Structures are given as structure tokens and as C-alpha cells.
Amino acid sequence: TQLLEQSPQFLSIQEGENLTVYCNSSSVFSSLQWYRQEPGEGPVLLVTVVTGGEVKKLKRLTFQFGDARKDSSLHITAAQPGDTGLYLCAGAGNNNDMRFGAGTRLTVKP
Amino acid sequence: EPEVTQTPSHQVTQMGQEVILRCVPISNHLYFYWYRQILGQKVEFLVSFYNNEISEKSEIFDDQFSVERPDGSNFTLKIRSTKLEDSAMYFCASSEFRAYEQYFGPGTRLTVT
Numbered sequence: 001t002q003l004l005e006q007s008p009q010f011l012s013i014q015e016g017e018n019l020t021v022y023c024n025s026s027s028v029f030s031s032l033q034w035y036r037q038e039p040g041e042g043p044v045l046l047v048t049v050v051t052g053g054e055v056k057k058l059k060r061l062t063f064q065f066g067d068a069r070k071d072s073s074l075h076i077t078a079a080q081p082g083d084t085g086l087y088l089c090a091g092a093g094n095n096n097d098m099r100f101g102a103g104t105r106l107t108v109k110p
Numbered sequence: 111e112p113e114v115t116q117t118p119s120h121q122v123t124q125m126g127q128e129v130i131l132r133c134v135p136i137s138n139h140l141y142f143y144w145y146r147q148i149l150g151q152k153v154e155f156l157v158s159f160y161n162n163e164i165s166e167k168s169e170i171f172d173d174q175f176s177v178e179r180p181d182g183s184n185f186t187l188k189i190r191s192t193k194l195e196d197s198a199m200y201f202c203a204s205s206e207f208r209a210y211e212q213y214f215g216p217g218t219r220l221t222v223t
Contacts, residue, residue, distance in 0.1 A: 031210050042114075042201050042214035043153065088153065092209035097166040098143070100153040 003027070004091055004101035012107040016078055021104040023089035024071040032072050033098070034063055035088040043088055079108045112136040114215035116202050122221045123192055131187045131218045133202030142185045143203040143212060144177065146170065153201065159185065160208070192222045 005024045013019055023032070031050045035043035047056050049065035049072060056063045060083075062075040076083055086103045093099075115134045123129050135142050144156040157167045159177055174190045185204075189196055199219050203212040 033211065035214075037153075040199075040217075040219075042203075042217050045211060045213060048211050090153075090212075095166045095209070097155050097158055097168070098209050098212060099155060100145075102152040 004089055004099060006087075006089060006101035006104050008104060009102065010105050010107075012109065013079055015080055015108055015110050017108075018075065018077050019079055019106070020073055020075045021087055021106070022071065022073050023091075023101055025091060026070065027091070027093060028069050029091035029093060030069075031092045032065055032069070033090045033092070034072070034074055035090060037086045037088055037103070043090075076106075079106075081108045081110050084108050112138075114202055114204055114213055116200075116215035116218050118218060119216065120219045120221070122223065125194055125222055126191050129189050129192055129220065131189075131200050131202075131220070133185045133187075133215055134183050135185055135202065135204030136206075136213060137183070139204035139206050139213075141165075141205045141208055141212075142177075142179070143205075144187045145201040145203065145214075146198045147201065147217075148198045156187075158209070189220075192220075194222050196220060197222045 007022050033048050034046045037043045047063045052067045052069045054065045060077045064073050088103045090098045090100045117132045142159045147153045155168050157171045158165045176188045199217040201217045202215045205212045
């Protein structure tokens with residue numbers, strides 16, 4: 001079973017601050033996805049990373065996949081209240097399944 | 111933009127009853143999935159489905175669960191005899207490639223009383 005550990009579990013910051021959240025595992029993943037989930041809704045795909053060391057940018061969000069494809073980070077620059085939500089990472093292994101971390105719940109205060 | 115749809119949005123059932131949760135995946139996707147999320151907990155993988163058969167299932171997906179693609183568009187999850195602990199949000203997802211870029215539906219909230 002591939003376990004994904006996300007940290008921190010909770011993060012509360014002021015608007016305009018920068019932040020980084022982490023997703024770590026002892027397993028190697030063929031790909032890793034980041035999702036954002038609002039209460040009562042399904043996860044919404046933000047990005048997929050595939051290559052070790054890969055960096056992808058989505059506006060103020062920067063995603064990095066570790067060289068060994070075991071970990072990833074999400075950096076948000078100048079956070080806004082609209083960034084508030086639960087950020088989930090999910091890793092795909094060799095089988096046709098995907099395992100989720102427990103998520104980082106981000107609150108950005110105006 | 112294509113999206114995954116799920117019905118019903120909320121299902122209330124009595125313990126021991128059978129329920130069928132329905133999903134319409136994105137039309138050109140070939141891989142289909144069901145996940146469960148108990149309130150306040152993590153999203154848990156149940157099963158993946160490809161080429162009209164189960165390709166992977168988790169330890170949660172026991173004999174009371176089954177999946178089916180009865181026609182070219184629907185993908186269903188059946189729970190044969192519901193238990194109180196089956197109460198959760200059930201999400202369907204689909205992807206074009208194996209375990210890659212899965213798109214999720216809005217979920218069905220199942221409440222077992």
C-alpha cells in the first residue's frame with residue numbers, strides 16, 4: 001500500500017503571504033496529481049506531474065515533483081482568500097489505482 | 111467543458127437495503143473509478159474498471175460491492191446490503207489513460223439509517 005503523507009495538516013495565513021505544502025511517500029509514483037476540494041464537492045484536478053524534478057506553474061501556484069518521484073510540493077505565491085480549500089495530492093503507482101493523502105486544509109484570511 | 115456527472119446527489123436508505131449509484135464518465139475516457147470519502151476523512155480508492163472488467167480493487171471493495179457498465183455511457187456502483195458504516199460521499203472518476211489525470215464527479219452522499 002502506497003502511503004502519502006501531507007504536511008502541514010492545517011495552515012492559516014494572511015492574504016498576500018506565501019506558503020508551501022508538502023506531499024511525501026516512501027513509494028515511487030508513475031505520476032502525481034494535485035487536487036483542490038471544497039466542502040461537499042468532488043476533488044478538482046489542478047495539475048499532474050510525471051517526470052522527476054519536473055516543475056509546473058499554474059498562475060500563482062508552483063508544483064514540483066521530487067527527483068526520485070516520491071515527493072512533491074505545492075507553493076502558492078501571494079495567497080488570496082479564494083485559495084482557501086483542501087489541497088490533496090494523489091499518487092499513481094504501477095497498478096490502475098490512485099491513493100490520496102489526507103490533505104492540507106488551507107485558510108487564507110483577508 | 112466535458113465533466114463527470116453523478117446521480118443521485120443524495121441517497122438515503124435503510125440498513126440492509128440495496129443501492130445503486132450512477133455515474134456518466136467523460137465520453138472519450140476509457141478508465142473508470144469509484145472512491146469513497148467518509149465525512150472528515152481522506153478520499154479512499156474503491157475500484158478501477160477498464161475494458162469491461164475490474165482492473166484493481168482495494169480491501170474496502172468486498173463482496174457487497176459490485177460495478178457495472180451496463181451501456182456505453184453509464185458506470186454504476188451497487189452496494190448489496192448497506193451498513194451504517196457505508197454512509198459516505200461516493201465519487202466517480204474517469205481518465206483517458208491508466209491512473210492518470212482522473213476527473214471527478216460531484217459525488218453522491220449516501221446516508222444509511
